[in-house]
Amino acid sequence: MILDSETKAVELPDDHGTELRLWLRLLTCTTLIEGEVRSRLREKFDVTLPRFDLMAQLDKVSDGMTLSDLSKRMMVSNGNVTGLVERLVESGHLDRRTSETDRRVQFIRLTKLGRAEFRKMAAEHEKWIADIFGDLSPKDIRELMRLLAKAKGSAQRSAKARSA
Amino acid sequence: MILDSETKAVELPDDHGTELRLWLRLLTCTTLIEGEVRSRLREKFDVTLPRFDLMAQLDKVSDGMTLSDLSKRMMVSNGNVTGLVERLVESGHLDRRTSETDRRVQFIRLTKLGRAEFRKMAAEHEKWIADIFGDLSPKDIRELMRLLAKAKGSAQRSAKARSA
DNA sequence: TGCAATTTCTTTAAACTTCAAGCAATTGGC
DNA sequence: GCCAATTGCTTGAAGTTTAAAGAAATTGCA
Numbered sequence: 351m352i353l354d355s356e357t358k359a360v361e362l363p364d365d366h367g368t369e370l371r372l373w374l375r376l377l378t379c380t381t382l383i384e385g386e387v388r389s390r391l392r393e394k395f396d397v398t399l400p401r402f403d404l405m406a407q408l409d410k411v412s413d414g415m416t417l418s419d420l421s422k423r424m425m426v427s428n429g430n431v432t433g434l435v436e437r438l439v440e441s442g443h444l445d446r447r448t449s450e451t452d453r454r455v456q457f458i459r460l461t462k463l464g465r466a467e468f469r470k471m472a473a474e475h476e477k478w479i480a481d482i483f484g485d486l487s488p489k490d491i492r493e494l495m496r497l498l499a500k501a502k503g504s505a506q507r508s509a510k511a512r513s514a
Numbered sequence: 515m516i517l518d519s520e521t522k523a524v525e526l527p528d529d530h531g532t533e534l535r536l537w538l539r540l541l542t543c544t545t546l547i548e549g550e551v552r553s554r555l556r557e558k559f560d561v562t563l564p565r566f567d568l569m570a571q572l573d574k575v576s577d578g579m580t581l582s583d584l585s586k587r588m589m590v591s592n593g594n595v596t597g598l599v600e601r602l603v604e605s606g607h608l609d610r611r612t613s614e615t616d617r618r619v620q621f622i623r624l625t626k627l628g629r630a631e632f633r634k635m636a637a638e639h640e641k642w643i644a645d646i647f648g649d650l651s652p653k654d655i656r657e658l659m660r661l662l663a664k665a666k667g668s669a670q671r672s673a674k675a676r677s678a
Numbered sequence: 679t680g681c682a683a684t685t686t687c688t689t690t691a692a693a694c695t696t697c698a699a700g701c702a703a704t705t706g707g708c
Numbered sequence: 709g710c711c712a713a714t715t716g717c718t719t720g721a722a723g724t725t726t727a728a729a730g731a732a733a734t735t736g737c738a
Contacts, residue, residue, distance in 0.1 A: 366644035368655050373547065373643045375659060379666045380544040381589050383537065386673045392727085400694065418716060425545050430695055432718060437693085454703050454716040478672075479537045480530035485668035490661055491536050497650075497658045498536075502543045504649035508642075509550045552696085562696090564724060582686060594725055596688055601723085618686040618733045 376501075383482055390478055395471050402475070404434050405443065405460060405468040414447075414457035443467065540665075547646055554642055559635050566639070568598050569607065569624060569632040578611075578621035607631065 388399045407423050408415060415423075421431045435458055438444040443464030449455035460468060483491065552563045571587050572579060585595045599622055602608040607628030613619035624632060647655065 366640045368652070368659075369644045369647040369650075370640050372647060372650075372655050372659055372662075375662045375666070376540075376544055377548070378589070379662050379669070380540055382666060382673070383669050384541070385589065386669060386676075388726085390676070398693070398726090416716075417718095425542070425549065426694090427696055428717065429697080429719075433694075452704070452716085456717075476530045476534050480533045481675075482669045482672045483533040483536060483665060484672065486533075486536075486661075486664060488532070490664060491532050493657065494661045494665070495532075495536055495539060497654055497661070498539045498543050500650060500654060501647060501658070502539070502546060505543070505547050505550060505646045508646045508648065509546070511645075512550075512554070556697085562723070580686080581688095590724090591726055592687065593689075593727085597724075616686085616734065620687075 386482060387475070387478065391471070391475070394474060395467075397471065400434055401438060401443075402468075402471060404431070404438065405464060406472065408444070408458065408460045409465065409468050409472065414445075414459035416449075416455050416457060420458065438464070550646065551639070551642065555635070555639070558638060559631075561635065564598055565602060565607075566632075566635060568595070568602065569628060570636065572608070572622065572624045573629065573632050573636065578609075578623040580613075580619050580621060584622065602628070 384399070391397050391399055391402055403424060404420065407420055417428065417431050417435065420435070421428045424431065435444060435446065439446055443461060445459045445461045445464075446456050447459075449457060486494070548563070555561050555563055555566055567588060568584065571584055581592065581595050581599065584599070585592045588595065599608060599610065603610055607625060609623045609625045609628075610620050611623075613621060650658070
């Protein structure tokens with residue numbers, strides 16, 4: 351143990367091991383849960399996770415969303431969304447129509463079928479998530495929410511500093 | 515607001531909203547950081563995240579690892595690892611040799627080049643992560659570690675129960 | 679021993695993903 | 709109005725990923 355002049359424990363200047371371990375744990379945890387959700391979606395509804403995620407974004411709004419909005423909210427590339435939407439229009443879950451005022455813009459909406467199917471899946475999905483986090487107390491959840499918000503803020507600060 | 519007989523706020527029996535919000539926040543946080551790490555790896559070292567992750571697994575051991583070990587540790591499919599290893603052998607970062615006692619098994623190792631390049635990247639990577647989590651106090655980190663461990667355990671319990 | 683089950687790895691098809699380049703439309707000076 | 713910059717979206721190439729099926733080798737048990 352290393353102590354400073356006032357006899358408090360201090361870190362070595364470049365020991366960044368704890369942050370790295372935190373990141374690996376965060377990643378493991380997310381990957382584990384994501385894999386579980388992916389399996390269940392495929393098994394029960396024969397749907398992929400990206401499609402579910404995209405429909406989840408659209409379910410939040412009634413009047414549709416542009417491709418750019420979707421890619422920002424899903425934090426994936428534009429080209430990615432183009433392909434996903436294409437396949438979901440093909441399967442009858444989505445509906446696209448071009449903006450009247452800006453012919454570059456496409457508004458994407460859930461069709462009646464798409465919304466109905468999504469709602470069924472979402473109800474199950476919510477139960478799965480509740481079970482997956484079932485061992486956490488309400489207090490644990492509040493603390494995690496708080497600390498993750500702080501981590502997110504920190505990551506955004508770091509990303510912004512780099513790109514500046 | 516719903517109150518129980520002792521006048522404390524209670525949740526509706528199947529309100530699983532808090533767990534869902536927790537999951538979304540966890541996912542957002544991880545996606546954000548992962549994207550940032552991916553960008554920096556590409557920008558500074560022209561390497562993809564999956565390749566970095568694979569080399570990170572191999573760097574932990576001196577005598578190599580089988581493809582199955584790799585796929586378990588990375589939590590990805592077997593076929594996925596086959597392709598990644600193939601490309602990394604091609605580029606001279608990895609080395610494969612067949613087990614003498616079991617001809618199905620391939621031991622994969624970092625080459626001298628591979629290890630040298632990885633070490634350089636890893637040192638930078640560790641600093642990036644430290645910066646990304648820079649706003650968190652040591653106590654925040656400890657708490658997050660603890661709660662994520664609990665979440666992981668809970669998720670594993672849930673996954674196991676389903677597959678049983 | 680014999681052979682069914684298991685394990686290790688590869689292959690295949692389809693989907694997902696990013697990045698970079700490019701096209702079309704709009705916007706914002708001037 | 710003109711035109712450079714920006715915005716919204718698509719395309720193409722390369723790579724990653726999964727799920728499923730299959731090949732090869734080993735194991736275990738009757």
